[in-house]
Amino acid sequence: MDFLRPETLAEALELKASRPDAVPIAGGTDVMVELNYDHRRPAALLDLTRIAELREWTPGLRVGAGVPYVRIIDELGAELPGLAMASRTVGSPQIRNRGTVGGNLGAASPAGDTHPVLLASGAVIEVASVRGTRMIPAADFYLGVKRNALEPDELIVAVHLAPAKGPQQFSKVGTRNAMVIAVCSFAISLFPEENRVGAAVGSAAPTPRRAHQAEEFLASALDFSAPKPLLDSVKREFGELVSQAASPIDDVRGSAAYRKHALAVMARRTLGWAWQELLDGEQQCA
Amino acid sequence: MRVNVTVNGEQRQADDVWEGESLLFMLRERLGLPGSKNACEQGECGSCTVYLDDVPVCACLVAAGQAQDRSVRTVEGLADGDSLDPVQEAFVEAGAVQCGFCTPGLVVQAHDLLDRVPNPSDPEIREALAGNLCRCTGYEKILDAVRLAASRR
Ligand SMILES: Cc1cc2nc3c(=O)[nH]c(=O)nc-3n(C[C@H](O)[C@H](O)[C@H](O)COP(=O)(O)OP(=O)(O)OC[C@H]3O[C@@H](n4cnc5c(N)ncnc54)[C@H](O)[C@@H]3O)c2cc1C
Ligand code: FES
Ligand code: FES
Numbered sequence: 001m002d003f004l005r006p007e008t009l010a011e012a013l014e015l016k017a018s019r020p021d022a023v024p025i026a027g028g029t030d031v032m033v034e035l036n037y038d039h040r041r042p043a044a045l046l047d048l049t050r051i052a053e054l055r056e057w058t059p060g061l062r063v064g065a066g067v068p069y070v071r072i073i074d075e076l077g078a079e080l081p082g083l084a085m086a087s088r089t090v091g092s093p094q095i096r097n098r099g100t101v102g103g104n105l106g107a108a109s110p111a112g113d114t115h116p117v118l119l120a121s122g123a124v125i126e127v128a129s130v131r132g133t134r135m136i137p138a139a140d141f142y143l144g145v146k147r148n149a150l151e152p153d154e155l156i157v158a159v160h161l162a163p164a165k166g167p168q169q170f171s172k173v174g175t176r177n178a179m180v181i182a183v184c185s186f187a188i189s190l191f192p193e194e195n196r197v198g199a200a201v202g203s204a205a206p207t208p209r210r211a212h213q214a215e216e217f218l219a220s221a222l223d224f225s226a227p228k229p230l231l232d233s234v235k236r237e238f239g240e241l242v243s244q245a246a247s248p249i250d251d252v253r254g255s256a257a258y259r260k261h262a263l264a265v266m267a268r269r270t271l272g273w274a275w276q277e278l279l280d281g282e283q284q285c286a
Numbered sequence: 287m288r289v290n291v292t293v294n295g296e297q298r299q300a301d302d303v304w305e306g307e308s309l310l311f312m313l314r315e316r317l318g319l320p321g322s323k324n325a326c327e328q329g330e331c332g333s334c335t336v337y338l339d340d341v342p343v344c345a346c347l348v349a350a351g352q353a354q355d356r357s358v359r360t361v362e363g364l365a366d367g368d369s370l371d372p373v374q375e376a377f378v379e380a381g382a383v384q385c386g387f388c389t390p391g392l393v394v395q396a397h398d399l400l401d402r403v404p405n406p407s408d409p410e411i412r413e414a415l416a417g418n419l420c421r422c423t424g425y426e427k428i429l430d431a432v433r434l435a436a437s438r439r
Contacts, residue, residue, distance in 0.1 A: 001305035003287055003351040025349055029329055032347040035306045036327040045305060047352050070341075092417020093395070094344045095329055178416030179330060 002044035009053045009128070012155060015046060017130045020152035022046040026054075026066050027098035029091070030107045054102065054157065061163055062126070065102025065156040072101070080161055082117040082168030082187055089113055089172050092179050102156045105141065108148040108207075115142065115208035116187035117170055119200035124160040129153040135160070142207035166190035167277040169270035172202075173254075173262045183254040186242065186266040190274050192224040199238075199267070204246035204259050211245035214238055214267065222275075227282055230275050238271055239264035291353045293317060294363030303350050310334045310345035312353070313360060321361040321390045325419075332418030335391035336360045342398045344417075361390035364397060373397045376435035377428075384422035392418045396432045405436055 004022055006012035016022060022044035025031045034040040048054055054066030061079055063072070069087040073096070077084040083101075090096055090113050104112040105125060118125075118138040125136045127150060134154070141149050150156065168189045174180030185202035197218040199211045221234045248259035289300045289312065300316040308327070313319045313336070323333035327346045334345040337359035345358075364371040370378070373396050383389050392415065399406055399414040406414065411432050420428060 003305040003349070005351065005354065025352070028347045028349055028352065029344075032308060032349060033328045035349075036308060036346060041306070045349060045351070047349065049352055091329065092332065093414055094332060094335055094342055094417045095347075097341045098343045098347065178413075 001042065004044055004046045005050060006046070006048075007050050009051055009155075009157065012046065012048060012051055013128060013130050013153075016155055017153045019044055019046070024048050024106060024155060026100045026103045026106070027068060027095075029095050029099040030103055030109075048102075048155070061161050063101065063159045063161065065105070065158055066100050069096035069099050069101075079163040080121075080168075081164055082121055082170050082189055083114060083161065085168070085170040086113040086117045086172075086185075086187065089170070089177075089180075095179075101159055105148060105156050105159075106150070108142055108146050110142075110145055110205065110207055111182045111185075111203040112208070113170075113172060113182060113185060113202065116185050116200040116202040117168070117189075118159065118161070119208055119210050120187040120198035121161055121164070121168065121189040122198060125149075125156060126158040126160060127154045128157045129155070133157070139210055142209075145206045164189070165194075166192045167274035169274045171266040171270050173266065181253065184246070184248065184259040184262050184266075186263055186270060188267070188270045188274055190224075190278060192227075192278060195219055195222075195224050197222070199242060201242060201246050201263055203253075204248040204263055206247075209245065211242045211267075214241035214245060217241055218271070224278075227275070227278050229279065230272065235268040235271055239268040242267035287351065289350050289354050291355070292357040293319065294359055300350070305349075305351060307350045308346045309336070309338070309348040309350050309353050309358070312350040313345060313358070319360050319362050323387050323390055325387060329417075330419070331388070331391070332395060332415075333388050333391040335394045335418065337394065337398070342395055359394075361394055364393065371397065372438050373400065373431075373435045376431040376438070380427050380431035380434050382423060382427040382431035388418060388420040388422075392420070392428060396435065399432070400436055400439060404439055406432070 023042040024046045054064045057063040072087045104114045123138045170187045172185040173183040182203040184204045189198040202208045243260045243264040248256040325331045325333045329344045336345045
């Protein structure tokens with residue numbers, strides 16, 4: 001096995017082009033488990049942790065693939081509340097000190113916690129190779145169970161996300177607060193100025209996915225210009241449509257039926273919280 | 287491969303390191319530092335917690351090669367000669383150690399918490415230690431130890 005240690009992104013892309021079999025390693029919180037248990041024996045490891053460009057974020061917002069969760073929580077909570085909420089639920093402090101959004105995208109597990117948020121908030125994934133840069137909308141990035149849109153010579157460079165223009169929420173079901181792979185998860189983003197809603201489910205289909213019908217229903221049912229308290233019927237219908245967007249399976253973490261039920265509950269609750277935040281904001285303005 | 291790394295303030299060199307090996311394995315088996323424990327090798331238990339460039343991480347999830355030119359501080363590096371760190375002393379006094387397997391990781395993690403938050407609330411202590419499992423104590427004495435260490439700093 002080779003251990004490749006590029007210092008710059010350009011060098012890393014050269015290496016990945018000449019060694020497409022090299023497995024990138026960032027925080028290592030997925031890769032090292034596979035190595036320790038001999039589930040994977042790559043021909044080479046490509047260490048990305050020395051590349052300063054990957055560990056920066058810039059206003060606007062472009063978040064480097066190698067920014068660890070702890071920094072998203074500490075530094076970007078105001079601009080990216082949804083992503084920060086999801087980041088807080090990842091693993092444990094030690095995992096959050098090390099794990100990255102780039103690694104979550106690289107692993108592309110249907111249960112990865114950042115995915116529903118990236119989908120609901122319309123994130124765009126910047127990937128690069130020596131051939132150039134591609135901007136891939138999150139909705140086109142997840143192709144199958146642990147499969148993403150990366151070509152063998154490409155690396156994930158950054159995630160582009162506009163600072164939140166309205167309330168965002170994330171919710172996850174698991175057996176305890178820490179150290180839990182989601183049984184299922186849900187993210188919602190409100191875009192009041194555009195009369196638009198983003199909603200996406202995690203761990204409830206072969207890939208994380210958007211709940212298009214639920215999004216459209218809410219956008220037509222809600223009055224963003226003069227928000228009034230939510231009708232129970234709207235919450236219920238939204239929950240139903242979110243649940244219908246999922247195609248979960250029975251597995252060790254939960255049954256398909258439970259996941260469908262839990263998604264509807266999470267959808268209703270997070271909508272309630274997000275809408276309340278909007279109402280409270282209106283009152284403060286008035 | 288060869289890995290050069292600063293461990294507990296000392297420049298160290300490990301030879302014949304396998305490229306897929308963890309920092310934990312290198313510390314324990316090549317650098318003679320068995321303080322950090324290996325219990326799960328999958329990031330679940332926290333008994334391998336060490337500082338990597340001042341940030342607590344699971345050493346089992348860091349590739350040894352990623353520690354090249356970096357600085358590692360293990361539980362062996364907390365005491366000052368024969369005098370224990372206040373966190374270590376508090377663990378002894380509070381009876382927070384039974385079999386001791388989880389202790390090195392908990393001590394490093396609690397040490398980091400008290401560096402960042404000198405007077406943590408109970409929820410803050412619980413959150414900080416959420417990635418460290420103990421099969422013996424039931425955690426109450428561990429919480430006592432962290433509160434005791436905080437009161438003395
Ligand atoms: C104890 C424990 C608890 C966990 N809890 C959670 C949880 O609650 N929620 C959750 O979502 N995940 C969880 N995980 C999984 C993991 O922590 C996350 O997926 C994390 O985001 C991975 O990031 P990393 O930087 O450590 O990735 P790595 O392990 O370094 O890499 C993961 C994958 O992505 C690839 N990769 C990494 N960076 C790039 C890049 N820039 N370009 C291309 N490919 C890249 C790697 O080749 C690999 O295939 C947990 C893991 C452990 C060990
Ligand atoms: S041995 Fe590293 S977390 Fe358990
Ligand atoms: S004292 Fe035995 S595991 Fe904690």
